[in-house]
Each structure stands twice: as structure tokens, then as C-alpha cells.
Amino acid sequence: MNISEASRICGLPAKTIRYYEEIGLIMPGRLANGYRDYGDTDLHKLGFLQRSRGLGFSVEDCRMLLSLYEDRNRASGDVKKLAQDHLTEIDRKIAELKGLRRTLSQLVDQCQGDDRPHCPIIDDLARQ
Amino acid sequence: MNISEASRICGLPAKTIRYYEEIGLIMPGRLANGYRDYGDTDLHKLGFLQRSRGLGFSVEDCRMLLSLYEDRNRASGDVKKLAQDHLTEIDRKIAELKGLRRTLSQLVDQCQGDDRPHCPIIDDLARQ
DNA sequence: GTTGACCTTCCTGTTGCGGGAACCTTTATG
DNA sequence: CATAAAGGTTCCCGCAACAGGAAGGTCAAC
Known part of the structure; x- marks a missing residue:
């Protein structure tokens, strides 16, 4: 094929x-x-x-998973560890994004979003 | 300096x-x-x-933000839009990660994680 | 005068491919 | 049978946002 x-x-x-x-x-x-x-x-x-x-x-994890897949004598513990580590990393990313989300949405809520220049978002980023 | x-x-x-x-x-x-x-x-x-x-x-958003920061005649609406778009993107990523998290944690929970080869995680990935 | 801590530019590597050039094969069509 | 379209191949560049490191210039201190 x-x-x-x-x-x-x-x-x-x-x-x-x-x-x-x-x-x-x-x-x-x-x-x-x-x-x-x-x-x-x-x-x-x-x-x-x-x-x-x-x-x-x-992709490197996939390489490992693939070799575990092909290994008839694998320990499922090895697979589980890989998956758990990945899960931990996903949780870390989610937490990070949620943190950003919190701050950002607060700023967005404070901003009028009109034609005038005053902007709490810019003010926050520019805080001296 | x-x-x-x-x-x-x-x-x-x-x-x-x-x-x-x-x-x-x-x-x-x-x-x-x-x-x-x-x-x-x-x-x-x-x-x-x-x-x-x-x-x-x-970084490209930052370039835009920086020019808005320096523009005394900016419209706060422009800033807000940038921020809102970013917020939308963050929400999308969070949702994506949560989806992965769901599936992955289910698989992890099903896996014994011992010395034996049987592994629901591998089985799922290898599903014919 | 020499050492060490700066500074400079430039080049390579990272992750996971996508786009596209240049070229070869196979298949379909007039 | 000639040719054109639709595949296949390799190879190289580009992306984001830098980090690491080499090679070399500069500056302050001892």
C-alpha cells in the first residue's frame, strides 16, 4: 500500500x-x-x-509508547508512569492557562472598549 | 544602561x-x-x-499592544478586542486540554500499573 | 599586562511538521 | 503512441520564541 x-x-x-x-x-x-x-x-x-x-x-513519548506496545514483556507500570507524567503536565498547563484567564478577563471586564484612549488593560501592562 | x-x-x-x-x-x-x-x-x-x-x-500581539500603548489617540476598543481574542484562544486551549485530561485520566485509572504486561492504555491506543 | 567579566555578532538547535521545488513513475487519455 | 495529469521521491526553507555556545572586541581591576 x-x-x-x-x-x-x-x-x-x-x-x-x-x-x-x-x-x-x-x-x-x-x-x-x-x-x-x-x-x-x-x-x-x-x-x-x-x-x-x-x-x-x-513524539518522543510516542516512540516510547510504541516500543512498549511492541514489547510483549512490558510492565504496565511503565506505561502508566508515562501517562501519569503527561497528565501532570496537562494539569500544569491547565492551571497556567486558568491563571492567565483570570487576570486577563478581569482586565477585559474593566475596559470600556470604546473610541476613547483610556484603557485599564494598557494601564496595567504599563504599570510603572 | x-x-x-x-x-x-x-x-x-x-x-x-x-x-x-x-x-x-x-x-x-x-x-x-x-x-x-x-x-x-x-x-x-x-x-x-x-x-x-x-x-x-x-510577540506579534505584543508589537500591536506596544504601538497602542504609544498611541495617545488609541481607541480602547482596539486593545479590548485584542485581549478578548486572546481570551477566546485561551479558553479554546483550556477546553482542549480538559478533553485530553478526561480521556487520559480514565485510562490511567483503569491501568493497574504493575509488572504485568496487560495495559488498558496500550489497548486503547492500539485499538484495531 | 594580564585576568576575568562584560559586551558584540553569528550560527545552530529546539518541536512537529507544512510548503514547495526539482525530478521520477505510473496511469489515463486523445 | 505520445503526452499530460496524478501520483511518488528527496531536499531545503520556514514557523515561534528564544537558548546555547563560539569567536572575538572591551573594560575595569590588580
């Missing part, structure tokens, strides 16, 4: 699939003409990558 | 300050020896940038 069909099936752009190959994540076979040739195993891996990335894991 | 002192005062790394100059955000004077020389106006702008970035505005 060529790359555009693999792309259609796994939902990843061809560019992304080539990139994953470049960094050694999935190495498909090649046909005599040099075209990439994706088999069932490749397609499963691509789908796995698509969903892992969809959960926000970094 | 040289760059390291400016950095200490505004709280931005010297690297960042130089970068802001490179992209035309703040253009300090130069001494005879070629060293950058920051005056009060420059320092105010740097502080303004530091706080704007701290609220998560993109």
Missing part, C-alpha cells in the same frame, strides 16, 4: 508519515521503484501513533 | 532583549563602543513587553 492510501486510512498527512520515518518511528518496506510500501503492521503502528499524538503525547 | 542591568530590571533575559531588537520591537541607542544603551523609555517598553508576554500574548 502506498503512502497516500496509508495516510487516508490512519488519518495522518503523508508529510507526517514521512517525517515519522525520517526520525525512525516507522520504517516501511520499499517497492522496486522506490515507493514506500505499508503493510498491516505499519498501518497499526501509524494508527497507534495517530491516537497517541491525539492524546497530546510528544 | 547596559543590557545586563536592563535585563535585571525588566526581568527578561538578555538573549530575549536582543531578540526583541532583532525583530524591531525595541531599538536602544548605542554607545561609542557599540554596546547597547537603554534609557527610561526603553526600560518601560521592556517592562511592558515582559508583562504582555506574561499574559500569554504572542
Whole structure:
């Protein structure tokens, strides 16, 4: 199966699939003409990558997850740790964004938003 | 005032300050020896940038905010719109992260996290 | 005069691809 | 059968917002 069909099936752009190959994540076979040739195993891996990335894991995390996926003797604890660390990072980001949101929405509420120059948002940013 | 002192005062790394100059955000004077020389106006702008970035505005947004800051005839509505758009974007990111968080935490909860290979997280990612 | 702490510019690397050029193959069509 | 369109390939640049580090100039102190 060529790359555009693999792309259609796994939902990843061809560019992304080539990139994953470049960094050694999935190495498909090649046909005599040099075209990439994706088999069932490749397609499963691509789908796995698509969903892992969809959960926000970094590509390097995905590399780790993929090797755990292929390791029949893996410890589920290793997977769980990866996921928990990611969860912690997500929580950190959410907290950070909520902090920004609080401050920003207060400022927005205070601003008249009309044609006049007076602006509490600018005043806050410019506070001496 | 040289760059390291400016950095200490505004709280931005010297690297960042130089970068802001490179992209035309703040253009300090130069001494005879070629060293950058920051005056009060420059320092105010740097502080303004530091706080704007701290609220998560993109550097290009900061450029716009800075020009509104310097525009005595600005309409506060322009500032408010920028801030509201940013707020919308923040909300979008929060929602996205919360979605990930939901799915991920469910999976984590289902996983035993022991030495055995069975793992609902992997199973979900590998779902055929 | 020499050391050490500054400063300068310039180049590379980061993350995860997207866009596009230049070129080759295969397939479809007149 | 010639050709054009639609694939494939590699390779290189660009994005955001800097950080790290090399190579070299400058300045103050001892």
C-alpha cells in the first residue's frame, strides 16, 4: 500500500508519515521503484501513533509508547508512569492557562472598549 | 544602561532583549563602543513587553499592544478586542486540554500499573 | 599586562511538521 | 503512441520564541 492510501486510512498527512520515518518511528518496506510500501503492521503502528499524538503525547513519548506496545514483556507500570507524567503536565498547563484567564478577563471586564484612549488593560501592562 | 542591568530590571533575559531588537520591537541607542544603551523609555517598553508576554500574548500581539500603548489617540476598543481574542484562544486551549485530561485520566485509572504486561492504555491506543 | 567579566555578532538547535521545488513513475487519455 | 495529469521521491526553507555556545572586541581591576 502506498503512502497516500496509508495516510487516508490512519488519518495522518503523508508529510507526517514521512517525517515519522525520517526520525525512525516507522520504517516501511520499499517497492522496486522506490515507493514506500505499508503493510498491516505499519498501518497499526501509524494508527497507534495517530491516537497517541491525539492524546497530546510528544513524539518522543510516542516512540516510547510504541516500543512498549511492541514489547510483549512490558510492565504496565511503565506505561502508566508515562501517562501519569503527561497528565501532570496537562494539569500544569491547565492551571497556567486558568491563571492567565483570570487576570486577563478581569482586565477585559474593566475596559470600556470604546473610541476613547483610556484603557485599564494598557494601564496595567504599563504599570510603572 | 547596559543590557545586563536592563535585563535585571525588566526581568527578561538578555538573549530575549536582543531578540526583541532583532525583530524591531525595541531599538536602544548605542554607545561609542557599540554596546547597547537603554534609557527610561526603553526600560518601560521592556517592562511592558515582559508583562504582555506574561499574559500569554504572542510577540506579534505584543508589537500591536506596544504601538497602542504609544498611541495617545488609541481607541480602547482596539486593545479590548485584542485581549478578548486572546481570551477566546485561551479558553479554546483550556477546553482542549480538559478533553485530553478526561480521556487520559480514565485510562490511567483503569491501568493497574504493575509488572504485568496487560495495559488498558496500550489497548486503547492500539485499538484495531 | 594580564585576568576575568562584560559586551558584540553569528550560527545552530529546539518541536512537529507544512510548503514547495526539482525530478521520477505510473496511469489515463486523445 | 505520445503526452499530460496524478501520483511518488528527496531536499531545503520556514514557523515561534528564544537558548546555547563560539569567536572575538572591551573594560575595569590588580
